[in-house]
Amino acid sequence: MKAAVIVAPQQVEIREVERPTPAPGQALVQVEAVGVCGSDLHAYEGSQPFFQYPEIGGHEVVGRLVEIAPGETPDIPGRDQTRPLEVGARVVLDPSMPCGSCYPCSRGRYNCCENMRVLGVHAPGAFAEYYVAPTGCLHAISEDVSADTAVMVEPLSIGMQATNRAQVEGGETVLIIGAGTIGLSVLLVCVSRGGRVAVSDLSPGRLALARDLGAQAAINAGEQDVAGELARWCGPSGPAVVIEAVGRPATVRQALELVAASGRVVMLGLCSEEIGIPGALMVRKELDFRGSRLHGGTIPQAVALVESGAAAPERLVTHHMPLADVAEAFELMIAEPDTTLKVILTP
Ligand SMILES: [Zn+2]
Numbered sequence: 433m434k435a436a437v438i439v440a441p442q443q444v445e446i447r448e449v450e451r452p453t454p455a456p457g458q459a460l461v462q463v464e465a466v467g468v469c470g471s472d473l474h475a476y477e478g479s480q481p482f483f484q485y486p487e488i489g490g491h492e493v494v495g496r497l498v499e500i501a502p503g504e505t506p507d508i509p510g511r512d513q514t515r516p517l518e519v520g521a522r523v524v525l526d527p528s529m530p531c532g533s534c535y536p537c538s539r540g541r542y543n544c545c546e547n548m549r550v551l552g553v554h555a556p557g558a559f560a561e562y563y564v565a566p567t568g569c570l571h572a573i574s575e576d577v578s579a580d581t582a583v584m585v586e587p588l589s590i591g592m593q594a595t596n597r598a599q600v601e602g603g604e605t606v607l608i609i610g611a612g613t614i615g616l617s618v619l620l621v622c623v624s625r626g627g628r629v630a631v632s633d634l635s636p637g638r639l640a641l642a643r644d645l646g647a648q649a650a651i652n653a654g655e656q657d658v659a660g661e662l663a664r665w666c667g668p669s670g671p672a673v674v675i676e677a678v679g680r681p682a683t684v685r686q687a688l689e690l691v692a693a694s695g696r697v698v699m700l701g702l703c704s705e706e707i708g709i710p711g712a713l714m715v716r717k718e719l720d721f722r723g724s725r726l727h728g729g730t731i732p733q734a735v736a737l738v739e740s741g742a743a744a745p746e747r748l749v750t751h752h753m754p755l756a757d758v759a760e761a762f763e764l765m766i767a768e769p770d771t772t773l774k775v776i777l778t779p
């Protein structure tokens with residue numbers, strides 16, 4: 433079969449590789465469509481510290497289950513398999529494979545596993561005609577959902593985990609800093625829960641999309657005074673929740689400054705730099721400052737959300753390409769980030 437192997441930084445090759453054979457507890461899935469994630473791009477750019485070259489990337493995927501290996505199915509810890517899986521089922525992937533025995537796993541916080549392995553990062557992913565995954569990582573999805581929507585379930589569940597970590601309730605005011613795929617996924621989930629959302633970003637195009645997707649305020653942080661615009665929107669106290677989806681020290685600092693006293697700040701942008709924490713502000717406002725990682729078992733919730741029609745994450749899809757053009761997809765994401773949100777590849 434054909435697969436896109438990220439061989440080394442800046443080097444991705446379409447190779448003829450052997451079709452994988454599922455081991456006991458695994459299933460073989462034929463890929464219908466696969467999204468290019470920011471973390472795939474980072475692997476291509478050489479800035480994804482966990483990526484094990486050479487490897488087949490890709491983990492945002494919808495496909496058809498073609499074979500379930502006979503034998504004992506070891507449990508994937510923390511999986512809530514809501515629907516039975518049979519050969520022929522249409523499935524989406526939860527790419528995380530926690531160990532089940534470390535401290536966070538023992539507390540049910542599988543997404544924080546100390547020994548986490550992720551398909552497409554530490555094991556072959558779905559930039560291919562077929563992939564194998566532990567059967568417990570696969571979740572059935574309706575035939576009525578479009579391929580674009582089904583691919584977006586995985587990033588949507590990242591937004592769901594962040595929204596859960598922020599404990600957003602109906603009517604609460606939320607500022608999302610960053611209108612990339614993940615920030616907009618957070619927006620979709622917050623809006624579906626009745627949150628009142630403002631979004632800040634530097635890109636007019638992304639801000640316009642945020643407004644279309646239900647943001648009440650879209651603030652251009654490069655041209656407008658964010659604090660002033662927020663005060664006009666939700667009053668001088670500031671929003672109850674700020675979700676940081678950029679991953680830069682300056683925007684984390686901004687989140688802590690803009691949030692209301694007694695508020696919650698959730699950080700899900702990956703930041704490799706040190707961040708200075710304003711100590712007096714943390715105490716004076718009695719802030720909850722939380723991280724958010726991966727999906728936290730929210731894939732079934734995200735499937736239910738798109739099947740209900742209450743969120744339309746396919747509106748984040750900007751490009752479709754054949755899998756063979758994966759290198760062009762990466763280069764487009766680098767060259768035109770303002771107009772390239774989600775690229776979907778088909779083998
Ligand atoms: Zn991803």
Ligand SMILES: [Zn+2]
Nearest residue numbers: 531534537545
């Ligand atoms: Zn673990």
